[in-house]
Amino acid sequence: MSSAQTPSLMQDACARAAQTYFHDYTAKSNMTYNGTRTDGTQAINGRIFLETRFEDVACSFDRSGRQMVEFFAEGQYQPAMVHTSTGTNTTVTGVSANDILNVRSGPGVRYKVVGALGNGSRVRMLDCAMQGNARWCQIEMLTDMRERGWVNARYLSTGAAVQQPSPPAADVGGTTTERVRFVSGTSGAELSGALPPGASRRYELGASARQMLNVRLSPNRSGLSYQIFNPDRSSLVSQIPASQPYRGQLWQTGDHVIEVINRSNRRLNYKVEVWIR
Numbered sequence: 001m002s003s004a005q006t007p008s009l010m011q012d013a014c015a016r017a018a019q020t021y022f023h024d025y026t027a028k029s030n031m032t033y034n035g036t037r038t039d040g041t042q043a044i045n046g047r048i049f050l051e052t053r054f055e056d057v058a059c060s061f062d063r064s065g066r067q068m069v070e071f072f073a074e075g076q077y078q079p080a081m082v083h084t085s086t087g088t089n090t091t092v093t094g095v096s097a098n099d100i101l102n103v104r105s106g107p108g109v110r111y112k113v114v115g116a117l118g119n120g121s122r123v124r125m126l127d128c129a130m131q132g133n134a135r136w137c138q139i140e141m142l143t144d145m146r147e148r149g150w151v152n153a154r155y156l157s158t159g160a161a162v163q164q165p166s167p168p169a170a171d172v173g174g175t176t177t178e179r180v181r182f183v184s185g186t187s188g189a190e191l192s193g194a195l196p197p198g199a200s201r202r203y204e205l206g207a208s209a210r211q212m213l214n215v216r217l218s219p220n221r222s223g224l225s226y227q228i229f230n231p232d233r234s235s236l237v238s239q240i241p242a243s244q245p246y247r248g249q250l251w252q253t254g255d256h257v258i259e260v261i262n263r264s265n266r267r268l269n270y271k272v273e274v275w276i277r
Helices: 007-022 080-083
Strands: 028-035 041-048 055-062 068-072 088-090 101-104 113-117 122-131 132-143 149-152 177-181 188-195 201-208 213-217 224-229 234-240 244-251 254-262 270-275
Touching: 007 041, 007 068, 007 080, 028 080, 068 080, 101 213, 113 149, 188 201, 188 254, 201 270, 213 224, 213 254, 224 270, 234 244, 254 270
Parallel strands: 177 201
Antiparallel strands: 028 041, 041 055, 055 068, 088 122, 101 113, 101 149, 122 132, 132 149, 188 270, 201 254, 213 244, 213 270, 224 234, 224 254
């Protein structure tokens, strides 16, 4: 049996989760191990120093210290961050026999190299982000230490969140609709787009009753919100701001709709992440 993960590794994992949540992969942090609670979970508290401010964060890990079970930021529990500790197992592919794939500290070549992988290496894909025209995914090594880093998604054999083409938005107002299709063997998608003032875009996806739906809309901008409809077009979730992720169980089978809405007076770019479990 593997030994429990050390406090220092849990502190590092909490710091990386904070960088991912705030999308600042070079931010410094100060994390403190606060010991084991009566329920057996282990607590990490700390602070991340962003470009113009600092934010307090907290993480909880299971008894082994290998599984993050809670993440708190901006004064509240952020359930969308916890799913990343499970992720999707995948394989490194397309790397030449005499070459290696650099693992970096953030999503892009400007971040420092923190590791290397060879063709055929098995990893767990946790999260993905677009950098220009390239897609980068955060991965976790399938080792005792569970080291994490970022690699270019084109070297992963599956993509739990493959970019789907978005239809062009109208110049003003109006609603467009797009069908969400998951890559075979995956259960998530990440889509990006832009909406002019007063416009909305609806994403249709098939799901079954009792499945769990996770939705996260970013960035957190005034006027950007979303709502979710059941297959019978009754409301599952009323309009909520981009700052609030959604996680809940579905109670109908069929095509659900996630509608992203721009209520501001300016054009807004956005990213919506969807997972079905």
